[in-house]
Amino acid sequence: MCGRYAITLPPEAMRQLFAIRGGIPAFALRFNAAPTMDLPVVRMGDVGREIALLRWGLVPSWAKSLDGGSLLINARSETAAEKPSFRGAFARRRALVPANGFYEWQARGKGPKVPHFVHRRDGAPMVFAALWERWGPPEGGAIETFAILTSEANSDIAAIHHRMPVILPPEQWDLWLSPSTALGALEALLTPAPLGLVSAYPVSLRVNSVANDDPALLAPAEAPPEGEAQAVPAPRRPGQLDLF
DNA sequence: CCAGACGTTGTT
């Protein structure tokens, strides 16, 4: 779950949404944000909220290397506060991840999984609760990564999937980001979205390939009939050679 | 004491 989302808010819109005072880094708009990409997150800096570009896929600070199995894109909200991989980040490095919405794949017994786009009914951006971590020497070469917290799905999308990202409303953003919020108060924020907040519709299978990243990914698509296959358009890079 | 794990997802 939550292994893909869209974030296409222009920098200025994001500055206003989060009341960022300082400058913000340049970042690409993404209709198909995927793990290992550098994506904008909001966290507390020295002088209040800041936007930073972090790599999606949290690497614990004690990991021996950046590659391998140490790439944690989600953290279960039910257990993150105690897990060795997340505990430190849960206590001291919480973040918000802005999104237009997220993609969720619905398994359909036979045939391909059907991707859906899950968005707020009111059209507002959706903000995920997240944790971030730093790996490597502080002097330089350190990389910063993040993971998105998940909860049980609510009944708005339970027919599609059984987990969903934790979505925080604006009035909870300060509490989540503040370094002084008590552990119990933090855990109280990590609940499934209230009923009626979100809605979902099927989208094209083109979203399956991260090579596809365009506005058409958000367009509603016909849900394919049960058990019937649908062609997957093959992404093709310019300059690709035919070898045989 | 040292060695080894440390996570999520989904699927069966």
Next chain:
DNA sequence: GTCTGG
């Protein structure tokens, strides 16, 4: 880094 298992 910190905890668990042997």
Next chain:
DNA sequence: CCAGACGTTGTT
């Protein structure tokens, strides 16, 4: 999350 690779030798 899904898609795509998964290998060696020798030669340029």
Next chain:
DNA sequence: GTCTGG
């Protein structure tokens, strides 16, 4: 089947 890359 399993791992890596995006």
